Amino acid sequence: MGLREKIRKYLYTWKFKNKKILNPNYSGKNIFITGANSGIGLELTKKFLNLNNKVFVTYRNNSENLDKINSKNLTLIKCDQKNLSEIENIKKEITNIPINLLINSAGIFGPPEQKLETLNFNDFQDTLMVNSLSGLKITQLILNVAKKNALEMIVNISSDAGSMSKNNQGNAYIYRTSKSALNSITKNMSVDLFDKYNITVFAIDPGNVKSGMNPGGMIETSVCADLIINLITFHGKELNGKFVDLLNKEIPW
Known part of the structure; x- marks a missing residue:
């Protein structure tokens, strides 16, 4: 790593280093988190369980990291979010359950090569499904089959x-297109659901987080999850219809 890159990394991480991590009182909720087998979703799952919440999570294939948690308050739902029929099966686990918070954290980058001249549209369809449409479908399922009037907030992990x-x-x-679509869905839902049901909807850019999708990331997933929980707990309804970073700075759509 060159000197310029070291300086850039230091300046980026410095703003998070001294950020006070608050101790949120967010307990007794039923929380649904997608893509929780690794990365941000996994860290959020652990932290919400530690705060005495019940957590429902989706994972695609490997549940090893989730199995290690071993909590009676954790419900695992196997679901490939590229597949609409598998998403439909989620309703068996949530019918008449009061889901209070939905966090759509499932995400994939897609193929490494994404230039216009060589786009693979099967990959395009899969990425759109995971990153944007599946979250919309899961929201629809919760509204239709979970306990009525329980949902308070939807948080979409964007970029x-x-x-x-x-x-x-x-x-x-x-x-880019998949995340732009997610942002559009977020904005649309923030209008419809806030007016009809008083549900807060917003999007978060987690930044340069270290994960399987981004092994060179500069922010640890644990820090990222703490800051997301801070936003959810301490800013709540003021975030409706917004796209913000981890420090609550608004990002233009």
Whole structure:
């Protein structure tokens, strides 16, 4: 790593290093988290369980990390979110259950090559399904089959790569489009659901988080999860219809 890269990394991580992690009083809730077998979803699952919540999670294939948690308050739901019929099966686990918080954290980057000239549209379809449409479908299921009037908040884990205003690099067609679609869904739901049911909906850019999808990330998933919980707990309804980073700075759509 060169000197310039070291300085860039230091400056990026410094703003999170001294950020006070509050001790939220967020307990006794039923929380649904997608894509919880690794990364941000896994960390959020652990932290919400430690706060004495019941957590329902989806995972695609490997539940090894979730199995290690061994909590009676954790419900595992095997679901490949590329597959609509598997998403439909979620309703068996949530019918008449009061889901209070939905966090759509399932996400994939798609193929490494995403230039216009070589786009693979099967990969495009899969990535759109996981990153945007599956979250919309799960929201629909919760509204239709879970206990009525229980849902309080929906948090969509997005990316600033989905910001059309900030896009000055191009490429990454599949990933950018999938996150832009998620942002559009977020904004739309924030209008419909807040007015009808008083449900808060917002999107978060977690930044350069270290994960399986981004092994060179600069923020540990544990820090990221703490800051997401802070946003949920201490800012709540003021975030409806917004796209923010971990420090509650608004990002242009």
